[in-house]
Amino acid sequence: MSQPDHALATHLAHYPELAKHAAGWRHPFDTQALSHKVILVTGAGDGLGAATAKTYASFGATVVLLGRTRSKLEAVNDWISTNTATQPVIVPCDLETLDMETANNLAHSIGEAFGRLDGIVHHASRLGPRAPLAHYALDEWLKVMQTNVNATFLLNQTLFNLLDTSARACIVHTSSSVGRVGRAYWGAYAASKFALEGLSQVLADETEVAGRIKVFSVNPGGTRTNMRKEAYPLEDPDTLPTPEAHMELFLLLQQPLRANGEAAELVTGQQLDCRDWRDKLQWV
Secondary structure, X not given: OOHHHXXXXXXXXXXXXXXHHHOOOOOOOOOOOOOOOEEEEEOOOOHHHHHHHHHHHHOOOEEEEEEOOHHHHHHHHHHHHHHOOOOOEEEEOOHHHOOHHHHHHHHHHHHXXXXXXXXXXXXXXXXXXXXXXXXXXXXXXXXXXXXXHHHHHHHHHHOHHHHHHOOOEEEEEEOOHHHXXXXXXXXXXHHHHHHHHHHHHHHHHHHOOOOOEEEEEEEOOOOOOHHHHHHOOOOOHHHOOOHHHHHHHHHHHHOOEOOOOOEOOEOOOOEEEOOOHHHHOOEO
């Protein structure tokens, strides 16, 4: 093990699952790579959101934890406070009922506390029923669209000025394979992820000239999460990668650097897939 690899392994001793994957990372992140960043993570109480929040905090970021269930957020908050040198902020919020007033209040609070926002990672998502469109209940359709699309739009819009204050900000929309190629019985979830891909592309195009805000969509693929278990209850979870297996990419989007350690910038608007991003990542 090289000296930098050994330093990283020691730094991540508190997070064995992440350390296991970090041993194979191609990009040599400094242990305080995100120490100057304030990043909002939605769905931060569980699955990919919790792993992203813990990873970012482990690399020095101040993380704003947004999620529906306070007890889950408190568990992540306690873990971060105990195992890292950072102090996160908890924001209990049900995106199914998020409106402009609530989103504006959140933006005001973040602005008062930090004066800027350096990133948003939109992990929060609602699966909805697996059913044919001919029999899909309208109320379920609207709930999925509200959580997955409308709330994402509202957060991006109300937090935009804080992102624009950052020297370099990054918005990550978590997508899905069914949001790129539609499949039967995925209903509102698939439609919402298609909409999210479009939202990501439009926002990337609108912010490309100024260049301070980078926008990406990421398809994690099959991952060992509660949502995956809900979608495929008979699947063996041990055959799937853990959320920590994807954290190199989520780190890289917030703090890009090449494999040789040189700072660099990424082309905005990329649609990335956790299975093959290393071969397809585009650099400026």
